[in-house]
């Protein structure tokens with residue numbers, strides 16, 4: 527029967543320690559969680575500023591629902607584009623410092639929109655090897671030639687750009703890489719985009735709200751927003767999400783107004799889907815206000831990152847693990863082997879600490895890791911607890 531091969535494939539998956547299991551939480555998104563009645567201290571969420579339970583967001587969602595109802599009722603181009611969506615677009619554009627924004631239900635859908643709208647057959651996409659899966663899927667949808675370059679390797683990228691005879695070129699990159707936490711060389715990528723007349727599409731899911739002046743993200747952090755020439759360059763498109771530091775869900779694409787208008791007209795994952803609930807747009811607008819005003823939370827997050835790195839480094843050296851070079855909230859410890867990563871995560875869990883083990887195909891084979899996500903909502907004491915659990919684990923690789 528046609529489905530029987532699935533059972534075998536699932537069993538293979540388990541044997542390779544690749545089978546994922548979902549855990550059901552009995553608590554909201556916060557560091558102290560309860561999973562199957564068991565209390566766990568979580569380092570697994572992307573709620574970097576701890577806004578997911580902010581009373582202002584909850585109130586905006588409630589009041590938005592009172593005023594605008596539950597659903598938008600249609601897609602944006604039919605009758606689902608409501609005032610809260612419009613207000614949100616404007617406040618995002620003003621905050622990020624771009625001409626115009628368009629919003630999407632999720633970051634995945636936003637990424638699926640951009641690349642296929644800009645390039646197609648006969649064109650080429652230059653894609654960092656460690657880019658997020660949604661960017662890779664977008665390249666496949668676009669039918670453009672897919673040229674992957676080694677992680678952050680500008681020499682190889684330049685070589686590929688120089689030798690490409692594609693009609694149109696597009697450089698695609700995460701700003702902060704989601705499994706390593708390191709940052710892309712955005713200034714250099716912009717120079718190459720200028721030199722070879724390419725689009726530059728930047729996914730800042732992990733930088734928005736976390737880095738830069740007023741949390742404007744990685745472009746601001748790298749100084750790209752402050753130079754006049756680049757902030758108005760129509761070749762840059764910036765994707766940001768509101769489900770990580772923003773504490774809710776949803777995403778936006780920022781760019782030159784004619785480029786954004788093109789997305790409104792052409793982006794299939796915008797056109798052929800119901801607009802997100804207007805109440806959500808009300809809460810997302812409030813999230814933008816909160817992210818802007820959260821310098822104090824960003825300072826706490828930076829302090830937590832410093833503490834984590836200072837305390838984790840000697841333990842990693844001692845155990846033969848690698849603490850990845852990262853200034854972001856994503857702090858991975860590479861263990862190597864799949865089974866070792868899983869048993870290390872299990873040992874931590876037995877000590878009440880929840881850190882996800884990340885395995886291939888999410889990361890390259892042989893680089894299985896623990897991925898700590900830090901938040902401004904973690905206390906100094908909670909980080910110390912995680913560190914002492916880590917130093918006490920017996921499962922060296």
Ligand SMILES: *Cc1c(COP(=O)(O)O)cnc(C)c1O
Pocket residue numbers: 631632633634635637658660700704729731732767768769775776777
């Ligand atoms: C989380 C993430 C996305 C997807 O965003 P969602 O809003 O969760 O769909 C896209 N790109 C990167 C780099 C991400 O980390």
